[in-house]
Amino acid sequence: MDTDALTPGLLQELRATRPYPALSLTMPTHRRAPDNAQDAVRLRNLVAEAGNRLDADPRVTHEARTAVKAQLDRAVAEVDQRRALESLVILADTDEYQIWQLPRTAPERVVLSDSYLTRNLVAAKAGAQLFWVLSLSAEHATLFSGTNDGLRPEPRDGFPATAPHEEPNPQREERIGDTPSTYSSEDARNFMRAVDEKLRGVLAADPRPLFLVGLAPALSLLDEVGESAKPAVGRVAKGTTAGTTAPELAKELEPALRDWRKQAAARIQDRLDQAHSGRSFAGGLDEVWLAVREGRAGLVAVEEHFEQTVRVTEGHLEPVGADATPAGDPQVREDIVDELVEAALDNGCEVAFVADDSLADHGRLAAVLRF
The missing domain is CATH 3.30.420.60 (eRF1 domain 2)
Structure with a gap:
């Protein structure tokens, strides 16, 4: 499915608690050759990782393991690489699977939980300007x-x-x-x-x-x-x-x-300028993250292609290199910007994606604060 199919009702359904394990698989993809040649290999590797995770998890029964693997195999067989955008998201549980091709990149990730991982879907929709x-x-x-x-x-x-x-x-x-x-x-x-x-x-x-x-x-x-x-x-x-x-x-x-x-970009810039003058402004990933978590952000503006891997340390975000991964350090977040966007929307905050480099002086993202 495409981003514009993500209605509020469907998003609520995807976030609902469901029997463990609900599997979420995300990966970057490529629209054109020759780069897209690697996508099939990457997908096979992630599917193998998902199978290993299911096999090793003592919480997953034999019946559930078999059913989720079957749904995942059906999803992979249905993926159409000719329609690839910037990322692929596959969601699967014992009863269903969904395929999402998104115009916003996502990290390689396999997550087993009691609900689907939706932050990449939400961020992609917020940035799509539907x-x-x-x-x-x-x-x-x-x-x-x-x-x-x-x-x-x-x-x-x-x-x-x-x-x-x-x-x-x-x-x-x-x-x-x-x-x-x-x-x-x-x-x-x-x-x-x-x-x-x-x-x-x-x-x-x-x-x-x-x-x-x-x-x-x-x-x-x-x-x-x-x-x-x-x-x-x-x-x-x-x-x-x-x-x-x-x-x-x-x-x-x-x-x-x-x-x-x-006109929309000019209105966003005006609001940021007024907030900066009125001292109701936050800039940079850590400041905006804290403002969003505390419910103080009324508007969050993010550069369109801004990505950052971070380590969460005592409630603050510390940028780390691209070689750091959640597999090696559970405190590492590869998709922190998308996670921030989803949290902001959950708190009733407006999110706007702006042109690259337009927020270079503010760490690539900024917020207008409610208080």
Whole structure:
């Protein structure tokens, strides 16, 4: 599955306590040759490690060991390397498996616990800048899910929707001398009301920034008959059809997306500047980590590709070299940035990923404090 499939409800389900052992396997992957040639070998090695861990764990019964290994084997057989992004996450227990291909790197790791490891999923979703796109006309409404990597159609909650076909009415033409305007008929208004209702359900279940693409009369009518589209962060007055493809739509959206991202980055920087001036600011991994753990962070900004391996010592984080691993030292955390992001979101903190080097003066990440 892709990051945009990670709804709040699914995340809650993945975090739920389940019978031991729940196995989580994570590893970095590569999108293109020749680097991706190593991915299959790395995956085989991690699967072998997972099997050894299951065999050596006295808490795992023979039945559970056999069942988890079978689920893991099924997952590995289903992995499609042609769809590889920056990392692969496999979750498996005695009854199921899930495969996640993420646009954010993750360390090599095998974890046995009573719940799945979700921090890499959460961090990937937080960094993906997910958004919705509604392609609209008087005849159709198609929903697309958007990420940094592009768009894809999202068939859900009644989308795609097609307006009922209205047969020509010769008697009406004779009576008033013309045919009804495309956007003034009651049928068009009813269709837009139905679209508004469907869109309300989508945004309630998975709130994201919304972009609208369609001719100006269509967008105006949607605003007139409903409320769901009014908070849209971007509008592109361009005609579309039910056959408009995701790449075609993405090309039309490029200027609006650039403006949105630029404005969002400027708002984040303004908040950080004000916090720095007002002494409600934390900078650097250790300071931000403490602020998040204490629930004092209201906004955490992280450079997009910032990673750091650390050793946790008396509640503080000490950066260590890349050769340090949890296998050699249980206090070492390879994915501390993703762990921090998940903890921040759990505490109701806003998380923003910003351009690399934009926080170079603050240790690559910073926080606006609530108190």
